[in-house]
Amino acid sequence: MSRYYLTTAIDYVNSRPHLGTAYEKVTADVIARYKRLAGFDVHFLMGNDEHSQNVFKKASEEGFHNNPVAYCDRMEEEFTSVWKALHCSYDDFIRTTQPRHKAAVQKLAQAAYDAGDIYEGVYEGWYCVSCEAFKPEKDLVDGKCPVHPTLTPEWIREKNFFFRLSKYRDRLIKHFEAQPSFLEPEIRRNEILRLLDAGLEDISMSRAGQSWGVPLPFDPDSVVYVWFDALINYATAVGYGTDDARFAQWWPADLHVIGKDITRFHTVFWPAMLWSAGVEAPRQVFGHGWLHYGGQRMSKSLGTSVDPMDAAAPKFAPDAGPDPIRLYLTKEITYGSDGDFTWERFEERYNVDLANNLGNLVSRVVSMADKYRGGRVAPAGDGGRLAGVAEASLERYRTAMDAFALHEGVAAAYQLVDAANVFIADSAPWKLAKDPGNAARLDAVLFEAAEAVRVAAVLLRPVMPSSCDEILRRIGAPVTGAALRLDHARWQSAGERTTIPGPPMWPRSEPKEITVTEPAAQAPAPEAAAAPAPAADARIGIEDFLKVELKVAKVREATAMPKSKKLIRLLVDVGEAEPRTILAGIAEGYQPEQLVGKTIVIVANLKPRPMMGTESNGMVLAASGPGQPPILVAADDSLPPGTRVG
Numbered sequence: 001m002s003r004y005y006l007t008t009a010i011d012y013v014n015s016r017p018h019l020g021t022a023y024e025k026v027t028a029d030v031i032a033r034y035k036r037l038a039g040f041d042v043h044f045l046m047g048n049d050e051h052s053q054n055v056f057k058k059a060s061e062e063g064f065h066n067n068p069v070a071y072c073d074r075m076e077e078e079f080t081s082v083w084k085a086l087h088c089s090y091d092d093f094i095r096t097t098q099p100r101h102k103a104a105v106q107k108l109a110q111a112a113y114d115a116g117d118i119y120e121g122v123y124e125g126w127y128c129v130s131c132e133a134f135k136p137e138k139d140l141v142d143g144k145c146p147v148h149p150t151l152t153p154e155w156i157r158e159k160n161f162f163f164r165l166s167k168y169r170d171r172l173i174k175h176f177e178a179q180p181s182f183l184e185p186e187i188r189r190n191e192i193l194r195l196l197d198a199g200l201e202d203i204s205m206s207r208a209g210q211s212w213g214v215p216l217p218f219d220p221d222s223v224v225y226v227w228f229d230a231l232i233n234y235a236t237a238v239g240y241g242t243d244d245a246r247f248a249q250w251w252p253a254d255l256h257v258i259g260k261d262i263t264r265f266h267t268v269f270w271p272a273m274l275w276s277a278g279v280e281a282p283r284q285v286f287g288h289g290w291l292h293y294g295g296q297r298m299s300k301s302l303g304t305s306v307d308p309m310d311a312a313a314p315k316f317a318p319d320a321g322p323d324p325i326r327l328y329l330t331k332e333i334t335y336g337s338d339g340d341f342t343w344e345r346f347e348e349r350y351n352v353d354l355a356n357n358l359g360n361l362v363s364r365v366v367s368m369a370d371k372y373r374g375g376r377v378a379p380a381g382d383g384g385r386l387a388g389v390a391e392a393s394l395e396r397y398r399t400a401m402d403a404f405a406l407h408e409g410v411a412a413a414y415q416l417v418d419a420a421n422v423f424i425a426d427s428a429p430w431k432l433a434k435d436p437g438n439a440a441r442l443d444a445v446l447f448e449a450a451e452a453v454r455v456a457a458v459l460l461r462p463v464m465p466s467s468c469d470e471i472l473r474r475i476g477a478p479v480t481g482a483a484l485r486l487d488h489a490r491w492q493s494a495g496e497r498t499t500i501p502g503p504p505m506w507p508r509s510e511p512k513e514i515t516v517t518e519p520a521a522q523a524p525a526p527e528a529a530a531a532p533a534p535a536a537d538a539r540i541g542i543e544d545f546l547k548v549e550l551k552v553a554k555v556r557e558a559t560a561m562p563k564s565k566k567l568i569r570l571l572v573d574v575g576e577a578e579p580r581t582i583l584a585g586i587a588e589g590y591q592p593e594q595l596v597g598k599t600i601v602i603v604a605n606l607k608p609r610p611m612m613g614t615e616s617n618g619m620v621l622a623a624s625g626p627g628q629p630p631i632l633v634a635a636d637d638s639l640p641p642g643t644r645v646g
């Protein structure tokens with residue numbers, strides 16, 4: 001089995017994770033789970049970066065001045081509890097204060113020293129503690145670090161050891177040329193190529209007068225600079241400095257997933273450090289974009305930071321677990337570009353993608369199998385049109401996921417979900433069930449729909465592991481969980497399934513409660529007391545409006561009502577197990593055949609009304625000017641049936 005070694009950036013532990021840092025871990029976890037599904041023996045590393053001055057400072061502020069490691073122990077628990085709540089499936093969690101890491105850092109520093117790539121000098125210049133980086137004067141904006149404009153960089157002058165980065169410029173340029181996929185996406189590669197073109201200066205690799213860090217083996221009074229230290233974690237974790245055989249098995253790393261702000265460290269410093277020590281560079285680096293909150297940078301001090309724990313138990317669906325936020329982060333953001341999060345958008349996507357679309361599909365298929373076949377779905381035929389869609393989705397999914405276009409991979413799986421919803425509406429199993437002569441066709445439709453759900457759940461499993469396992473269980477899939485491989489996403493025309501009904505997996509979120517504040521009671525002014533009482537206010541409160549359930553519906557059938565000039569009998573799909581019949585007074589505006597396929601809006605919670613011997617279950621919304629024929633209120637065709645309007 002081929003190995004795949006994948007890592008995320010390791011986080012500074014001076015504050016808790018926010019949804020931006022979580023974005024990186026979740027998307028890397030999707031890649032790790034996809035690679036396992038694709039049959040690789042995956043080693044997925046995450047961890048914490050502890051030797052930062054800001055961490056030391058924070059530990060002191062928290063009362064751990066004499067024992068910063070104890071502060072880091074506490075933060076490890078905070079971080080790992082968040083990653084577990086988000087279902088990140090890391091195989092190892094590294095901390096830079098661990099003895100194994102000290103051994104690796106000292107080994108690499110010594111090797112670079114022995115290679116003649118480290119020399120002593122004096123550093124004089126600006127240092128931004130928040131970036132943990134030396135800042136050339138030309139990079140400052142009004143004397144401030146552009147990334148941390150509220151902080152003033154420190155001017156430092158101290159003995160430092162320098163790493164001969166400049167020596168590796170030509171080799172780096174050749175490396176980028178020979179391996180165009182070394183840094184993805186392309187925009188990041190172009191940034192680094194420009195930087196290499198401009199030339200490289202040697203970098204400081206040690207700090208003097210500090211105790212927080214790994215001592216340099218050739219000058220124990222200095223500690224290794226935090227970035228030189230941190231990058232080595234990727235090698236430490238697979239045995240560098242402690243277990244040569246293991247290191248030989250797992251190195252080079254296949255992929256470092258990191259944010260776009262730290263590509264220079266990973267694709268310029270890191271390969272050069274490794275080459276200096278006689279070790280191969282990692283195979284690939286992916287620099288993802290930034291997650292913003294309502295268009296703003298995520299920051300605690302600005303109040304724009306989102307706690308990932310809140311996102312894994314959102315107020316609108318407290319029991320949904322981490323899968324809705326995992327889906328949002330993967331599906332809504334082009335991987336590699338910046339993205340945005342707001343609670344409103346998250347709730348909207350939850351309702352559309354999960355409650356109305358996937359959740360509704362699963363409920364429909366399982367409840368129809370239960371109702372018409374006692375939960376037994378028997379194979380019949382080779383699969384109709386959905387088999388073709390499933391094959392195309394799998395192909396598109398695989399290509400996208402292999403290229404880390406995670407959003408595109410999810411879209412490919414949803415292509416199948418959408419096709420299955422349309423297939424059910426078109427084949428109308430509820431109609432087939434009425435005539436025993438259609439039994440074979442009904443079997444085939446139920447099997448085909450159930451098989452499409454199964455394939456979609458296999459494809460979506462890297463993104464929503466627990467929900468997809470639950471879907472696979474309900475749909476009676478023969479293989480579920482970690483045993484699944486991409487081959488299981490191929491269409492299967494054999495094997496009876498037993499479906500298991502259950503409550504809705506993602507109940508629609510309730511409309512928000514709106515508090516109506518009554519104006520404070522006041523003694524009437526004398527004139528007001530004398531004025532005539534105002535006419536009764538005919539307006540309604542929002543609470544009355546919210547009682548009306550407006551929903552998107554698709555017209556499946558339309559027939560003229562005999563003996564009626566006004567009424568048309570509609571069969572509309574409102575995303576429920578069966579379509580509804582509605583009698584609509586729109587015959588003066590439409591021929592029945594014009595209506596089929598239209599996406600309209602209905603009042604969904606009207607009590608059924610008998611009309612001309614038929615029961616009407618709802619009301620369509622239509623507008624008509626005086627003497628004008630009615631015109632239906634249309635909704636966008638992309639909205640799935642059942643989407644709430646309002």
Ligand code: MSP
Nearest residue numbers: 009010011012020021049230231258259290291298
């Ligand atoms: N400790 C260094 C990384 C060392 S790796 C050898 C560091 N730590 S960090 O805590 O500041 O950031 C950790 C990761 O989170 C980085 O990849 C960073 O780009 C990413 N992100 C931090 N904020 C983010 C967003 N708002 N959005 C997306 N990623 C974000 O840098």
